[in-house]
Amino acid sequence: MYNILVCDDDRDIRNALRIYLNGEGYGVLEASNGKEALDKLASDDIHLVLMDIMMPLMDGMTATARIRQESNVPVILLTAKGEDMDKVAGLTVGADDYVTKPFNPLEVIARVKAQLRRYAYLGGIKLQPPKSLRVGDIELDDDAKQVTLCGEPVSFTPTEYEILKLLMQNPGKVFSSREIYQKIWNDVPIGAEGTIAVHIRHIREKLEIDPGNPRYLKVVWGKGYKLNGGKNEG
Numbered sequence: 001m002y003n004i005l006v007c008d009d010d011r012d013i014r015n016a017l018r019i020y021l022n023g024e025g026y027g028v029l030e031a032s033n034g035k036e037a038l039d040k041l042a043s044d045d046i047h048l049v050l051m052d053i054m055m056p057l058m059d060g061m062t063a064t065a066r067i068r069q070e071s072n073v074p075v076i077l078l079t080a081k082g083e084d085m086d087k088v089a090g091l092t093v094g095a096d097d098y099v100t101k102p103f104n105p106l107e108v109i110a111r112v113k114a115q116l117r118r119y120a121y122l123g124g125i126k127l128q129p130p131k132s133l134r135v136g137d138i139e140l141d142d143d144a145k146q147v148t149l150c151g152e153p154v155s156f157t158p159t160e161y162e163i164l165k166l167l168m169q170n171p172g173k174v175f176s177s178r179e180i181y182q183k184i185w186n187d188v189p190i191g192a193e194g195t196i197a198v199h200i201r202h203i204r205e206k207l208e209i210d211p212g213n214p215r216y217l218k219v220v221w222g223k224g225y226k227l228n229g230g231k232n233e234g
Contacts, residue, residue, distance in 0.1 A: 008050075013101075074097075076112065
């Protein structure tokens with residue numbers, strides 16, 4: 001059974017999410033602020049975090065950043081309607097997805113299931129023979145779920161890993177934000193441009209010496225993104 005940590009200072013929201021998640025067979029742990037969430041992660045076996053942004057003692061952004069220092073457990077932010085900058089900031093510090101309040105229970109469950117599928121797969125479930133992808137100095141070992149740059153390991157969140165894997169499987173091919181979103185999230189690409197842009201920037205910061213002048217991960221203006229072999233081409 002998967003355990004979900006619900007972190008929100010609103011008890012009614014925690015109760016509602018617990019009912020929905022329990023109904024799908026998930027175990028639920030609760031926290032009312034970011035500090036409690038970190039304590040729970042340190043002491044319990046948790047497979048996904050639903051994280052509110054605005055909370056006392058420690059907000060969701062700070063907590064997510066702290067989580068990413070130690071773990072790649074999926075984090076889904078709970079954001080208020082219209083908090084677009086908070087959504088972008090959350091993805092930047094390492095969140096994998098977000099759900100807007102007031103949320104639709106079916107949407108919450110769908111996003112939780114999608115993130116857990118990726119997390120379980122990246123956690124070492126071997127569904128096919130070992131394989132390795134290489135583009136320039138970047139190597140992705142999909143059996144070990146590891147990425148190296150010039151032989152040095154680079155840590156990625158599950159979502160970042162899947163985006164990089166998609167691009168490495170298709171070097172030189174241009175993918176639009178909508179195409180990437182549909183393939184990775186398997187969902188309607190609402191708000192795809194902003195979400196993908198943040199994840200691409202985060203991947204660049206980990207792979208590029210100069211993210212502002214990337215060698216590998218290129219923007220094709222008006223069309224999307226592609227991965228090339230490290231040459232300074234368009």
